[in-house]
Amino acid sequence: MKMVIAILRPSRSNEVKEALEEMGVKGLTITEVRGHGRQKGHKEVFRGKEYQVDLLPKTRIEIAVADSQVDQVIETIMASARTGETGDGKIMVVPIENVFRIRTGESGIDAI
Numbered sequence: 001m002k003m004v005i006a007i008l009r010p011s012r013s014n015e016v017k018e019a020l021e022e023m024g025v026k027g028l029t030i031t032e033v034r035g036h037g038r039q040k041g042h043k044e045v046f047r048g049k050e051y052q053v054d055l056l057p058k059t060r061i062e063i064a065v066a067d068s069q070v071d072q073v074i075e076t077i078m079a080s081a082r083t084g085e086t087g088d089g090k091i092m093v094v095p096i097e098n099v100f101r102i103r104t105g106e107s108g109i110d111a112i
Helices: 010-022 067-081
Strands: 002-008 029-035 042-046 049-053 056-065 089-095
Touching: 002 010, 002 067, 010 029, 010 056, 010 067, 056 067, 067 089
Parallel strands: none
Antiparallel strands: 002 056, 002 089, 029 056, 042 049
16 A cells, blocks of 8 residues: 655646546545745745745645555646646655554555
């Protein structure tokens, strides 16, 4: 099992969520986060003063999937999140040792 973590533009989160649901992903977690990558934020002007915004709003999506689904999930996220501009985001894949469903006591792939 793997945990696929995607950090992406908030404006693309609905498209990514819908694409993942269409491919059969049963559960995911979406969190609003703030951060920056290589772009290091941007400058804005407010009331005539320029200031640096270094933590940009992002969306974090976490999906626990079977090993066999990882490549398809990554391709789906990449296709639906890509704008071609700096700041499109990152995808990370982390191994999961085990999963437990609290309600039923199921574990492993059955608990996803």
